Amino acid sequence: MSNKVVVLMRKAPYGSVYTAEAFRSIMGIAVFELDISVLFVDDGVYALVKGQNPAKLEMKPLGEAFPMLADVQVQELYVHDESLAERGLRPEDLVMEVKVVSSTQVAQILEGADKVLPF
Amino acid sequence: MLYMINKSPLSASNLSSVLRIAPQGAPILLYEDGVYAAIPGARSEALVREALAHHPLYALDADLEARGIGQVIEGIQVIGYEGFVELVEQHNVVPWL
Numbered sequence: 001m002s003n004k005v006v007v008l009m010r011k012a013p014y015g016s017v018y019t020a021e022a023f024r025s026i027m028g029i030a031v032f033e034l035d036i037s038v039l040f041v042d043d044g045v046y047a048l049v050k051g052q053n054p055a056k057l058e059m060k061p062l063g064e065a066f067p068m069l070a071d072v073q074v075q076e077l078y079v080h081d082e083s084l085a086e087r088g089l090r091p092e093d094l095v096m097e098v099k100v101v102s103s104t105q106v107a108q109i110l111e112g113a114d115k116v117l118p119f
Numbered sequence: 120m121l122y123m124i125n126k127s128p129l130s131a132s133n134l135s136s137v138l139r140i141a142p143q144g145a146p147i148l149l150y151e152d153g154v155y156a157a158i159p160g161a162r163s164e165a166l167v168r169e170a171l172a173h174h175p176l177y178a179l180d181a182d183l184e185a186r187g188i189g190q191v192i193e194g195i196q197v198i199g200y201e202g203f204v205e206l207v208e209q210h211n212v213v214p215w216l
Contacts, residue, residue, distance in 0.1 A: 010136075010216065042136050082139065107142045110120055110213050118214040 004035045006113035009044035013062040014054055019047045022119035023065055030072040037076035038069070039109055040098075044119075045083045048094040067096040080106050121210035125151035128163035137215050138170055148206060149178040149195075157183065157191040167192050179203060 007026055013019040022038075029036050040048060052063040066077065077098045084091070084100065091100055101109070110116060122141045126133045134156055137147060147170060149156050156163050157178045170176055171194040178191055180199050191197060198206070 008213070008215075041140070042132070080140075103139050104142070106140050107120075107145075110140075111142075113211065116120075116211065116213045118216045 004112060004114045005029055005037070006109060006116050007036065007038045008110070008116055008118045009038060009040045009047060010042045011119060012043040012046040013052070014057060014059060018119045019044075019062050020060075022117075023062065025117060025119075026069060026074060027072065030069070030074050033073070036074055037078065037109060037113075038066075038074065039078045039080070039106060040083070041080040041106060042083050045079055045087060045089060045094075048079065048096070048098065049089065050093055050095050063095045078106070078109060120145055121206050121212045122147045123212055123214045124149050124153035124156070125214075125216065127152045127155040128166060129155065129161065133215050134163070134166055134170065138166070138173075141174060143173050144175075146175045146177065146206065146210065148203070149176070150182050150203075152182075154178045154182040154186060154188060157195050158188055159190060159192045164192060167195070171195070177202070177206065 007022055009022055011018040026036065026038060048063055048066060052061045054061055078101045079098045081100050081102055122137045122145055124133050124137060124147065128134045141147065156167050176194065177196045177198050180197050183197065
């Protein structure tokens with residue numbers, strides 16, 4: 001079955017439920033062994049920043065969940081370069097090694113999707 | 120791909136964000152609060168004109184009418200639900216929530 005899913009992450013974690021729900025959806029999709037990519041654009045890149053500790057918010061840290069996706073064969077994680085740069089972030093500020101991509105590449109990844117799931 | 124925007128351009132940066140990603144010629148649909156971008160004379164007009172230079176831009180009539188927007192920036196194509204369905208049939212969608 002060719003069903004390529006791109007999960008588009010554009011929201012910061014903690015301020016809304018989007019990041020956590022996206023993670024749950026990704027895990028659910030991974031169970032069905034669909035071809036899945038996760039694309040971090042705009043405030044979505046904040047989900048991957050190192051050193052998140054939401055204990056005082058009584059929430060679970062979301063950033064460190066993403067490296068664990070490799071265990072369920074979700075390995076295509078992409079981060080938009082301009083979104084990262086305009087937030088003063090570098091790839092080494094992130095919880096894991098990701099593929100840093102240009103605006104053109106972001107569009108190509110979206111173009112290659114059968115379904116885009118926006119969060 | 121059809122890029123879909125449902126946030127006001129004056130309170131969210133969804134439109135400018137789409138404009139740096141969407142390739143030349145990709146259609147953009149304004150719906151829900153996204154239709155506020157269609158208003159002539161708003162601070163967002165320059166951004167919308169930039170969008171129109173590179174993309175077909177559509178706005179959903181039901182959302183325009185609901186918000187009392189009777190006039191749209193020249194070049195924006197006002198469509199109904201039928202037109203909306205046609206667009207979705209022709210393109211995969213990227214909802215830029």
